[in-house]
Amino acid sequence: MATRVEDASDQTVLIxxxxxxxxxxxxxxxxxxxxxxxxxxxxxxxxPNGAGKSTTMRMLAGFMIPTAGTARILGxxxxxxxxxxxxxxxFLPEGAPTYPEMSVEGFLRFCARVRGFSGSELADRVDHAxxxxxxxxxxxxxxxxxxxxxKRRVGLAQALLHDPPVLVLDEPTDGLDPNQKxxxxxxxxxxxxxxxxxxxxxxxxxxxxVCSRAIVIANGRIVADATPAELEQRHPSGKLEEVFxxxxxxxxx
Amino acid sequence: xxxxxxxxxxxxxxxxxxxxxxxxxxxxxxxxxxxxxxLGQFFDRAQADLNPFFTFIPWVFLLLIPAITMRLWxxxxxxxxxxxxxxxxxxxxxxxxxxxxxxxxxxxxxxALTFPFVIAVNILGSPDNGVIASGYVGxxxxxxxxxxxxxxxxxxxxxxxxxxxxxxxICFVFAVASNPIVNDFLAKNVPALxxxxxxxxxxxxxxxxxxxxxALRDLIYFATFIxxxxxxxxxxxxxxxxx
Numbered sequence: 001m002a003t004r005v006e007d008a009s010d011q012t013v014l015i016x017x018x019x020x021x022x023x024x025x026x027x028x029x030x031x032x033x034x035x036x037x038x039x040x041x042x043x044x045x046x047x048p049n050g051a052g053k054s055t056t057m058r059m060l061a062g063f064m065i066p067t068a069g070t071a072r073i074l075g076x077x078x079x080x081x082x083x084x085x086x087x088x089x090x091f092l093p094e095g096a097p098t099y100p101e102m103s104v105e106g107f108l109r110f111c112a113r114v115r116g117f118s119g120s121e122l123a124d125r126v127d128h129a130x131x132x133x134x135x136x137x138x139x140x141x142x143x144x145x146x147x148x149x150x151k152r153r154v155g156l157a158q159a160l161l162h163d164p165p166v167l168v169l170d171e172p173t174d175g176l177d178p179n180q181k182x183x184x185x186x187x188x189x190x191x192x193x194x195x196x197x198x199x200x201x202x203x204x205x206x207x208x209x210v211c212s213r214a215i216v217i218a219n220g221r222i223v224a225d226a227t228p229a230e231l232e233q234r235h236p237s238g239k240l241e242e243v244f245x246x247x248x249x250x251x252x253x
Numbered sequence: 254x255x256x257x258x259x260x261x262x263x264x265x266x267x268x269x270x271x272x273x274x275x276x277x278x279x280x281x282x283x284x285x286x287x288x289x290x291x292l293g294q295f296f297d298r299a300q301a302d303l304n305p306f307f308t309f310i311p312w313v314f315l316l317l318i319p320a321i322t323m324r325l326w327x328x329x330x331x332x333x334x335x336x337x338x339x340x341x342x343x344x345x346x347x348x349x350x351x352x353x354x355x356x357x358x359x360x361x362x363x364x365a366l367t368f369p370f371v372i373a374v375n376i377l378g379s380p381d382n383g384v385i386a387s388g389y390v391g392x393x394x395x396x397x398x399x400x401x402x403x404x405x406x407x408x409x410x411x412x413x414x415x416x417x418x419x420x421x422x423i424c425f426v427f428a429v430a431s432n433p434i435v436n437d438f439l440a441k442n443v444p445a446l447x448x449x450x451x452x453x454x455x456x457x458x459x460x461x462x463x464x465x466x467x468a469l470r471d472l473i474y475f476a477t478f479i480x481x482x483x484x485x486x487x488x489x490x491x492x493x494x495x496x
Contacts, residue, residue: 061340064495087342097333099263101270113259114341158337 011038014166014196015060020069022055022220029055031220032069037196039165042188044211044228045200048248052220053200054094057170060198061091073166087115090164092172096155100144104135104154107143111158129157132187148175156184160191167197173206185210204240218248256343260351261358268321268359277321278363284313285367301378306370307388307463311456314392314399315428319420321359322403323413325352326490330411335494349487353404353479360396364389384465391462394475398455399424401482408489411496430454 015037022030030052037043047053058064060071062078062085071078076085098107108126117125130136133153138146143154152175159167172188173181188197188210201207207214207228214231216224224231224247228240235242268274285306289295293305329335338348374380403420410416429435431454439447451457455478458471 058336058495061336063336063340065491083342083344086340089340091337091340093333093336093340095333097337099267099334100332101267102263110259110263111341114256114343116256116342155337 011040013038014074015198016072016075017056017060018070018072020056020059020071021067022052022059022064023067029220030059030066033217033220033222034069035215035222035225037166037198039196040193041213042192042197042199042211044207044214045198045217046202046204046207046214046244047200047217048202051217051248053217054170055220056217057091057094057168057198057200060168061089061093062086063093087162088164088166090159090162090167090169092155092159092167092169094170096152098143098151098154098158101142103140103142104146104157105130105139107154108157108161112161115162117162125161129161132160133157134183149177149180152176153180153184165195167191167195167199169197169199171201172199173201173203181206204244207240216244216247223247257347257351257354260338260343260348261354264352264355265358268355273321273324274359277317277359278366281313281317281363282366284317285310288313289370301374301380303370303374303380303385303388304463306367307392307459310392311395311428311459314396315421315424318360318396318399319403319406319417319424321356322400322407322420323416324407325356325404326408326486327411327413327416330494331413339490339494345487345490349404349483349490353400353483353486356400356404357393357397360400361393364392364396381465384463387465387467388463390467391459394462394472395455395459398427398475398478398482401479401486402427405482405486405489408486408493427453427455429456431457 013036015035017036018034020030020033021028033052033056035043045053045056055064059066060073060078062071062082065079073085074088076082076088078085099110102110105126108129109122112122112125127136130139133156135150135153135157138150143151146154152172156169156172159169169188173184176184185206188199191197192210192212199206199211211228214224214226214228215222216231224234224243231243232238232240235246268277288309289306293309295305298305326335329338339345371382371385374385375382399420402423403416406419406423407413407416409419430450436447436451439450458474461468461471
């Protein structure tokens with residue numbers, strides 16, 4: 001990885017979401033969500049299934065067209081300046097989709113070419129991403145023959161390929177075994193100082209482990225936005241799980 | 254390499270990584286051969302040209318091309334890879350064009366493998382190879398026209414069977430629009446429409462090419478046809494990608 005010396009006080013806003021709303025017919029999946037993510041922050045995006053986590057992330061990645069509101073990545077609007085915005089974004093979609101018939105290396109080379117790399121730089125990028133996600137051993141295997149955990153890491157490797165300043169990862173540790181989870185969390189922690197990272201999860205221990213900030217979303221609305229430690233203090237038990245239940249059950253009523 | 258070609262390259266390799274390519278090419282060649290030699294009475298005519306071959310090819314394409322295109326977008330949506338592809342830094346137009354070019358390139362490969370027909374007529378007689386070449390250009394254009402319809406229909410639904418049936422139906426309408434049965438019927442009942450359908454029909458345009466005529470208006474027709482459906486494809490992908 002390029003060893004850039006970052007100024008510790010560099011708190012540039014890299015992700016800016018304002019009034020993001022998505023309606024499917026009469027159903028409002030995401031309701032007026034606004035937040036910012038600065039360089040160095042790891043934002044945990046929490047919520048029950050169907051709360052609107054993936055929908056928000058899809059809109060942030062420019063894949064889903066919002067009903068209202070805007071999302072900007074490094075100042076590039078994801079709708080009107082989408083190619084530039086996606087160029088500085090590493091996105092792991094929900095379920096980590098990949099082309100099943102391609103080899104791991106072939107798939108990453110395809111992504112790297114689309115991202116404009118070629119020649120020896122392309123080979124270096126692919127090799128580096130394979131190393132980060134410990135996929136070198138299976139580089140020539142077709143993706144369809146891999147286990148769920150490996151597939152997830154192929155998706156992750158694709159998101160890290162171009163060393164983007166902004167990472168949006170939808171459930172990056174889903175389907176991984178405890179050792180692999182530990183590795184991915186370590187990877188996120190190491191990258192954190194230089195990037196703005198958003199991860200969605202419903203594993204609460206993960207929030208404590210890697211996130212510097214947590215947003216809880218229920219029924220499409222933000223119900224809490226604080227550091228994990230602050231959240232824990234909101235319930236007498238001091239457990240994030242209890243806080244999460246209290247916040248999201250309230251929203252259901 | 255431009256991003257469109259990167260997408261096209263990946264897509265074309267995908268055909269050959271699965272049995273799709275082999276099955277398609279074998280069926281295409283067998284069908285085309287059987288129709289040309291048997292129904293087309295290739296030998297009995299005792300004429301050194303490829304007219305029987307060119308007569309049947311649009312109908313073979315009508316059946317087989319939607320089978321190639323039905324998976325183009327429907328498969329991406331089923332696998333969820335559309336979310337990956339369209340969040341890479343490419344425009345939707347580049348993705349649509351890339352996929353179309355790959356399918357077109359694949360058809361060109363299948364078409365090139367019909368070279369034994371050309372060799373056969375050249376051994377048996379002395380055909381006008383210019384006419385044959387212009388016929389092949391026509392084949393490529395009619396393939397492109399059907400592909401653009403099929404690709405757009407594939408973006409309508411995530412169900413490949415529906416995509417296939419819609420594509421065959423629409424291609425069929427464009428194929429029979431200049432047929433005398435249709436034209437006589439329309440001329441008698443709705444004269445205004447009769448003229449219109451003859452103008453939008455693909456087969457008449459194609460027939461010009463098989464006679465060795467490469468007319469500018471025919472080229473413009475095919476370019477407009479393909480361009481329109483690729484544009485429709487881009488709009489459909491944009492509207493329906495996240496459904």
